[in-house]
Amino acid sequence: MVTSSRFEPLSRRELAVLVRELLLCGHLIDRSGMPHLIGAFGREGMTEVAIEEWMAASPVYTKRMQRALDFEGDGVDTLFKGMQIEIGAPPQFMDFRYSVTDHDHGEFWLDHCGALMDVEPMGDEYVTAMCHDVEDPTFDATALATNPRAQVRPVHRPPRRPADRHPHCAWQVTIDANNKPQPFPPRARTLAASAAGTVQLTPIDESEEGQGSYSGPLLADVRFEDFSHSALIRIAEEVCIQQHLLALGFLMAVRVRCDENQSLEIARKQLTGIAGLTSERIRDAMGLASDTDGLATVLALHPVLNPRQYVDAEILGGDRMRIRLGRGSGVDTDGGWPSWVTAEHLEPLVALVRGVNPAFDLRIVEDLPDSLVTEVVLGEVPAKEASEVALTRFSTGAGFAFSDRGMSLPLTVV
Structure with missing residues (x-):
């Protein structure tokens, strides 16, 4: 299996654009999955x-x-540095602001919370579920990767009273030797030992122009354009792995609630929704055409098929474009995203190609134990958007536009 990165041909500017898109689309995985969970559970x-x-x-x-x-x-x-480069807090859409008092104390608040904008119209019960029930344990779970004695506690949070309260929420972080250490969640241990958790990705070349690490001070905003070419490749690959890990965590949680057939049905619906919307956003962000050349680039950059060290996927050219999914890579060992695409269930891959052009379709060329090969065909009329993609589009993140915030100031002293 070739292990060179599919992101290598991109410039630093293009990679910076892609990284922001990957972070946002990773966040929208839940918008894709949650409607189907509500229906089931x-x-x-x-x-x-x-x-x-x-x-x-x-x-x-x-x-x-x-x-x-x-x-x-x-x-x-x-x-806080970790929170700036993760799919739980994509820049600007989840506009985290930070303040550091000292090594053990700090605060963060959200000047804009895209997730809140999505959920507020659904009513206070759903807002409380997200901002109380989900955030309390998951913020601490994120914090324990830095320090198991870190605690994240709310200053205020939604439901908003008054209705236009700003910032949308505020939180304090305290590290105290007297705090009971957070245990590493059992399923996190499982994922840490998985192929996704252990895969070795593109090394960073410290001799390149640009920032090769984030070892300096915490910045108010991370400007991805400031990182080196190889650092941006590594960040993009890591963000793809974040998405795969979240999808695996999703499937693990669903599996204990229903049988295997229903679990995979829900998982495929999640994948179908986010695959289609991500294709569309990558196409538009990279300024690509809605033709086979544009599709080839989107396929090369799409997180479902990346990173190459984890996913065995090939885009085969020639007179007809074909997509080959190998069946022996790390993602197959884990039972992750591409393994949910089968000859009987092409829906996620069809949604992916139709995110570039709704007239695209797929036909099976070969279905073998070690690979699935499909051919891209162009229909005469655009297909109706898949319901799973339409549900994901409910999020304000579907049409969110990033802005250039210029230089970023350090929040901590070197």
Whole structure:
């Protein structure tokens, strides 16, 4: 299996754009999955799955990013750096602001919470489920990757009273030797030992122009354009792994609530929704055409098919474009996203290609134990958008536009 990164051909500017898109689309995985959980298990079941999936994934991917960008530590600034480069807090859409008092004390607040904007119209019960029931255990689970004695506690949070209260929420972080250490969640241990948790990704070349780590001071905003080419490749790969880990955590949580057939049905619906919307956003962010050339680029950059060290996928050119999914890579060992795509269930892959052009479709060329090959065909009329994609589009993140905030000031002294 070739292990060079599919992101290598992109420039630093293009990679910076892609990283922001990957972070936002990773966040929207839950918007894709939650409607189907509500239908299957109700609001309470949906809330429980959300808690369990994030507690399983976030400690693992937080530690991975700390190691990748050389900012491991046990203080509040390390915790905040990790939050700036994770799918739970995509920049601007989840506009986290930070203040560091000292090694053991700090605060963060959200000047804008896209997740709240999505959920507020659903009523206070859903807002409380997200901002209380889910956030309390999952913030602490994220924090334990930095320091098991860190506690994240609310200053105020929604439901908003008054209705236009700003910032949307505020939280205090305290590290105290007297705090009871947070245990590493059992499912996080499982994911830490998985192929996704242990995969070795593209090394960072410290000799390149640009920032090769985040070992300096905590910044108010991370400007991805300031990182080196290889650092951006590594960040993009790590963010893809974050998405795979969250999807695996999702499936683990669903499996204990229903049989295997229903679990995979719900998981495929989640994948279908986010695959289609992510294709569309990548196409638009990278300025690509809605033709086969544009599709080839989207396929090369799409998180479902990345990173190459974890997912065996090929885009085969020639007179006809074909997509080959290998069946022996790490993602197959884990039973992750591409393994849910079968000859009988092409829906996620069809949604992925139709995110570039709704007239695209797929036909099976070959279905073998070690690979599934499909061919891209162009229909005469655009297909109706899949209901799973339409449900994901409910999120304000679907049409969210990033802005250039310019230089970022340090929040901590070197």
